[in-house]
Amino acid sequence: MKSVLVYCEVENQKVADISQELLSAGKRLAQKLDCSLEAMIFGKELKNIENQIAPYGVDKLFVGDDTRLEPYRTLPHAALATEVLKKEDPQIVLFGATSVGRDLAPRIASAVNCGLTADCTVLDIGDHFVKKEKKEYKNLLYAIRPAFGGSIMANIINWDMHPQMATVREGVMKKEIFDKNYVTEVVNIDVNKIIKEEDFVVKIIERHIEESDVNIKDAPIIVAGGYGVGSKENFQLLQDLADLLGGEVGGSRAAVDAGFIDHDRQIGQTGTTVRPKLYIAAGISGAIQHTAGMQDSSLIISINNDAEAPINKLADYVINGDLAEVIPKMIKFYKKNAK
Ligand code: FAD
Numbered sequence: 001m002k003s004v005l006v007y008c009e010v011e012n013q014k015v016a017d018i019s020q021e022l023l024s025a026g027k028r029l030a031q032k033l034d035c036s037l038e039a040m041i042f043g044k045e046l047k048n049i050e051n052q053i054a055p056y057g058v059d060k061l062f063v064g065d066d067t068r069l070e071p072y073r074t075l076p077h078a079a080l081a082t083e084v085l086k087k088e089d090p091q092i093v094l095f096g097a098t099s100v101g102r103d104l105a106p107r108i109a110s111a112v113n114c115g116l117t118a119d120c121t122v123l124d125i126g127d128h129f130v131k132k133e134k135k136e137y138k139n140l141l142y143a144i145r146p147a148f149g150g151s152i153m154a155n156i157i158n159w160d161m162h163p164q165m166a167t168v169r170e171g172v173m174k175k176e177i178f179d180k181n182y183v184t185e186v187v188n189i190d191v192n193k194i195i196k197e198e199d200f201v202v203k204i205i206e207r208h209i210e211e212s213d214v215n216i217k218d219a220p221i222i223v224a225g226g227y228g229v230g231s232k233e234n235f236q237l238l239q240d241l242a243d244l245l246g247g248e249v250g251g252s253r254a255a256v257d258a259g260f261i262d263h264d265r266q267i268g269q270t271g272t273t274v275r276p277k278l279y280i281a282a283g284i285s286g287a288i289q290h291t292a293g294m295q296d297s298s299l300i301i302s303i304n305n306d307a308e309a310p311i312n313k314l315a316d317y318v319i320n321g322d323l324a325e326v327i328p329k330m331i332k333f334y335k336k337n338a339k
Helices: 017-033 050-056 074-088 099-111 235-245 253-257 323-337
Strands: 004-008 037-043 060-065 092-096 116-120 122-130 135-147 152-156 164-168 185-188 221-225 248-251 278-282 299-304 317-320
Touching: 004 017, 004 074, 004 099, 017 037, 017 050, 017 092, 017 122, 017 135, 017 164, 037 050, 037 074, 050 060, 060 074, 074 099, 092 099, 099 116, 099 164, 116 135, 135 164, 221 235, 235 248, 235 278, 235 323, 248 253, 278 323, 299 323
Parallel strands: 004 037, 004 092, 037 060, 060 185, 092 164, 116 164, 221 248, 221 278, 278 299, 299 317
Antiparallel strands: 122 135, 135 152
């Protein structure tokens, strides 16, 4: 069986979270296929970078180390990744659905003439019977993602081309160290042999990195509000509760679209995927695009004036009532009882 190969993103000697998540997902697929997990990483000053990658159970790591490879530029990375794909001929290749992965993956899919499924939320292995050919194909990648506005989960299978490639959004897959002492074979790529001067035709003149103090992805407690909160001012109530509990405020897309809350706090399919210990959903109906981003929370409390709201089916506790009355009571009760 051929390998599973993951493209790792790196900046300032730190492997990106999304790449660590993909390595974990890649290992699970490789175990199902009983094949090796491989990775490729291109950047600068990558000495000992394998220490961050090997623990995910990576058997072979291709390293392209050259000052010109960081920050990311399309052409040199595409040239190196394509070369690795041609040499290794993997069965599955995974990229992050980040600005880098979204730029790079289609270019490589085109270079090696195969398909690409974008923004997967689940990856699995299975068989597929092709009626026309009366033939069953074994051990294929099931690239699963919401489609038609989230009304269905589509299982996208590519049986006649390989590699099978997919991008996965950040936060969707769980990071899992496989073995902290795992040993990987490091293959140093002779970068100058592969990339040409014209691959650097795009020059980076200036980079501006916007620092954000919003970190809903790692917050242990999230108080999220939806369209039912009613206004930007009413969100202060949610902020008060979040401050009291030591959590962050998040929101649904409807709340973002209505201008109640900033986009960097949106949770769901087109926002951030979160897994807090406690998720309080206030005035959120529970559309699939929202629940896709919070359904793995350890404990979910729904506050909704509609007893039939779909989110209530997912919630561990449901408080049926007007959030404008319920939240002040929660704050009062917490202040009274917490030491
Ligand atoms: P609504 O569906 O309007 O629900 C409001 C809820 O508040 C209702 O359940 C109501 O009973 C309750 N309510 C009203 N007043 C009160 C009150 N006073 N007290 C208590 N409860 C009250 N959505 C996301 O959230 N995240 C995404 O990432 C996302 N991505 C999308 C991607 C695509 C391609 C598409 C098509 C849609 C996407 N959506 C996303 C939108 C999604 O389909 C829903 O429209 C959205 O989640 C609804 O937000 P909501 O629950 O806040 O609003």
